[in-house]
Amino acid sequence: MTLRLGVIGTGAIGRDHIRRCTHALSGATVVAVSDLDPDAALAALRVHNPEGRAFASGEELIASPEVDAVLVTSWGGTHARYVQAAIAAGKFVFCEKPLATTAADCRAIVDAEIAHGTRLVQVGFMRPYDDGYRALRQVVRSGKIGTPLMVHCAHRNQSVPEMYGTEMAVVDTLVHELDVLRWLLDDDYVSAQVIFPRATRHTHAKLRDPQIVLLETRKGVRIDVEIFVNCRYGYDIQCAVVGEEGIASLPEPAAVAVRHEARLSTEILVDWKERFIAAYDVELQDFVDSCRRGQLRGPSAWDGFAASVASDACVRAQNEGGVVPIAMPDRPSFYDGDGTGRAA
Ligand code: NAP
Secondary structure, three states, rough: EEEEEEOOOOHHHHHHHHHHHHOOOOOEEEEEEEEEOHHHHHHHHHHOOOEEEEOHHHHHHHHOOOOOOOEEEOOHHHHHHHHHHHHHHEEEEEEEOOOOOOOOOOOHHHHHHHHHOOOOHHHHHHHEEEEOHHHHHHHHHHHOOOOOOEEEEEOOOOOOOOOOOOHHHHHHHHHHHHHHHHHHHOOEEEEEEEOOOOOOOOOOOOOOOOOOEEEEEEOEEEEEEEEEOOOOOOOOOEEEEEOOOOOEEEEOOOOOOOOOEEEEOOOOOOOHHHOOOOHHHHHHHHHHHHHOEEEEEEEEOOHHHHHHHHHHHHHHHHHHHHOOOOOOOOOOOOOOOOOOOOOO
16 A cells, blocks of 8 residues: 655655655655645645645645655754654654754653654654665674774764754754764763864854764763864765774765876765755655664664754853763663664
């Protein structure tokens, strides 16, 4: 049976996911949309499905018997209420990051899902679906480089718009590292600190750029993440795990090496959509397949909550300076053994 999807929020990633579900994936069709601007939403859907319809509100879309599962791709501040409505309706829901904008709202979603009794929520953390991160995790878990001691990361964007402020470097950007590093190391964070190096002249008044985030995990691993979102040269994601016996690094995206005029060069990507395009496909195909099977296994509401707890601490560290402790509660057994190695 084809899974009938409803998409709430038809902005940049909502439209990209409608295209993806229609043309790149199998087993699903987008039948409904909802957005603050229902006409624009319907126009975005009709490009792919001439029979699709728009609902006046996300809640009506969720309640519709024509919709089997929901994608929440609206602005972050609206996620919690739509995810809660989907849980109340007993429908599977894929929610783009962040799951909610506060840890308390994420925790309320976790509690509602546990009360429901089965997993209904998948959070849109796509990096665990990226081939490079998967290969890196395999090497780390194989023991080849010994016990991980340190991780050096960088998250660099070419530039960001004026509305992107200092806090967004954590909430919108670092949040991907906060999730993927927990998964990579099978660990949780115990403290965070943020250091502001000399600022680039390419930043603007509301943004301190670059930033270095220092994290410590329960197992004692030390992590540094450079966030540099006006780096000028491209979109560049780096991750190197230093172990007792060696170092394992995230592979660079495949690129043609050009030898020309006494130079050897490879192109650097500039668009995050291109860098993780395959990961988004695999992530959403997994969601579709899981819904059809009746059992989710991707990044969970607990993972969304954990990232939010760490992200709150990093924002405090930005504002207060010094080392901020992170008190992460133990994961409820409800989230054990989800089949991807995600939980265990
Ligand atoms: P966007 O282009 O601003 O799109 C958001 C859309 O949601 C807009 O059309 C907006 O309408 C609409 N909207 C706002 N409030 C709504 C409501 N109450 N009900 C229904 N629709 C509403 O933003 P985006 O870049 O697509 O990002 C959307 C979400 O995806 C964000 O949470 C973002 O963090 C996440 N995201 C994740 C990734 C990733 O790598 N996983 C990448 C990009 C984005 P208006 O324009 O009228 O406000």
